Amino acid sequence: MSKKIVSGFMLAVLLPTLAVAADNSILLKPDRVFDGVNMHSDWVVLVKNNKIVEAGAMRFKLSADTQIVELKGMTLLPGLIEGHSHLLLHPYNEVSWDDQVLKESRAERAIRGANHAKATLAAGFTTVRDLGTEGAEYDDVGLKRAIEKGVISGPRMIIATKALVAKGAYGPKSVNPDVDLPQGAAEVAGLDQISQEVRSQIGKGADVIKVYADYRAGRDGESVPIFSVEEMSLMAKIANSGKRQLVAHASTPEGMLRAIEAGASTIEHGDSGTADVFKRMKEKGVALCPTLAAGDAIEQYRGWKKGVNPEPARILAKRQTFALAMKAGVSICMGGDVGVYAHGDNAREMELMVDYGMSAIEVLRAATSVNASAFGYGDKIGRVAPGLLADLIAVEGDPSTDIKIVRKVKLVMKDGKLLPSF
Numbered sequence: 001m002s003k004k005i006v007s008g009f010m011l012a013v014l015l016p017t018l019a020v021a022a023d024n025s026i027l028l029k030p031d032r033v034f035d036g037v038n039m040h041s042d043w044v045v046l047v048k049n050n051k052i053v054e055a056g057a058m059r060f061k062l063s064a065d066t067q068i069v070e071l072k073g074m075t076l077l078p079g080l081i082e083g084h085s086h087l088l089l090h091p092y093n094e095v096s097w098d099d100q101v102l103k104e105s106r107a108e109r110a111i112r113g114a115n116h117a118k119a120t121l122a123a124g125f126t127t128v129r130d131l132g133t134e135g136a137e138y139d140d141v142g143l144k145r146a147i148e149k150g151v152i153s154g155p156r157m158i159i160a161t162k163a164l165v166a167k168g169a170y171g172p173k174s175v176n177p178d179v180d181l182p183q184g185a186a187e188v189a190g191l192d193q194i195s196q197e198v199r200s201q202i203g204k205g206a207d208v209i210k211v212y213a214d215y216r217a218g219r220d221g222e223s224v225p226i227f228s229v230e231e232m233s234l235m236a237k238i239a240n241s242g243k244r245q246l247v248a249h250a251s252t253p254e255g256m257l258r259a260i261e262a263g264a265s266t267i268e269h270g271d272s273g274t275a276d277v278f279k280r281m282k283e284k285g286v287a288l289c290p291t292l293a294a295g296d297a298i299e300q301y302r303g304w305k306k307g308v309n310p311e312p313a314r315i316l317a318k319r320q321t322f323a324l325a326m327k328a329g330v331s332i333c334m335g336g337d338v339g340v341y342a343h344g345d346n347a348r349e350m351e352l353m354v355d356y357g358m359s360a361i362e363v364l365r366a367a368t369s370v371n372a373s374a375f376g377y378g379d380k381i382g383r384v385a386p387g388l389l390a391d392l393i394a395v396e397g398d399p400s401t402d403i404k405i406v407r408k409v410k411l412v413m414k415d416g417k418l419l420p421s422f
Helices: 011-020 095-105 106-122 141-148 190-203 229-241 253-262 275-284 292-301 313-328 347-355 358-374 403-407
Strands: 005-008 026-033 044-048 049-058 067-078 080-085 125-130 156-159 164-166 185-190 206-211 245-250 266-267 285-291 394-396 407-414
Touching: 005 049, 005 245, 026 292, 026 394, 067 080, 067 358, 080 358, 095 190, 141 156, 164 190, 190 206, 190 229, 190 266, 190 292, 206 229, 229 253, 245 253, 253 266, 253 275, 275 285, 292 313, 292 347, 292 358, 313 407, 347 358, 347 403, 358 403
Parallel strands: 005 067, 026 067, 080 125, 125 156, 164 185, 164 206, 206 245, 245 266, 266 285
Antiparallel strands: 026 044, 044 049, 067 394, 394 407
């Protein structure tokens, strides 16, 4: 068979045909390639089956049946990695978190999750770290397996299942103390329950263990630490023994410090982090997933007219802590807590990271190689390099000059298969 050249114009028509040619090689020829670290203007990428086999200047021979895909005007880059997602939630201005947990059936939430997975993949995010089902038990396990089986379209999933909270600290809350409501995470009290719950979640399919290091459980509803260093250290020890990470929701300085000392791999949110806390994170190699877009969305749900009204105190404070983290040299992941806002709008976090002071190239790194390494998957995804999985996207233009270009997705390849338009 002679080599088949596919232009960008014909791509949408021929993608279904290309997707079924699993044993053929595919050569991708964009204007530029972002390899997860740097941008290159003279690279091509050769894929065979589900792996990248060549990446760089065209100095290798092609087999006769190679499919050649011309990507004129486009940038090829690793499939983007969403670092903090909840596929089983949807925007809080549609239905409140409490009502989603208490009033939506598990069937409805699973169906929504399938739609959210499809939208996420179409937006160029080929992997998500999904940090808790928020009352939907182990439905993330079923969602992940349905994607792997090809039942539905969606990204690779790194899942946390139920997450851990101290008994009585989380929600939903009842105004009647005699009524126990279904909870959005697994409640534990004491080392024995912690050990049993972590082991149970691993047995059920958790790829990562998530803990709420602090939460709004103070006397006046303020955020306070809810686990000791000893308790979280046990979580980390059990998780790490199974080659899994412990990740911590933490917004208070003390909650962050306890999680850092206990062995958490990432801190989620970090809203009130200080220079000393971020210094300790840097020393211990703990990454920050700042979730800027969640706070941005919630403030708008509460009435803030962005671009019209002055920025609320919460937004101004977040800008300051984000700047402190960058100054301390903390590794910053890309993850927006999507589910608080719409799935498929994942690039919103990347745009805010630039607005808060990162360069576009730094944000591209955060959403690819930095996330992959921080989450323990750097040997599989996050870069364009021989031997890694062929999760790739192409966007129209150069996103290193304008981060908004990551929204102009023209091609999505997952596991070596070029996917048709959604």
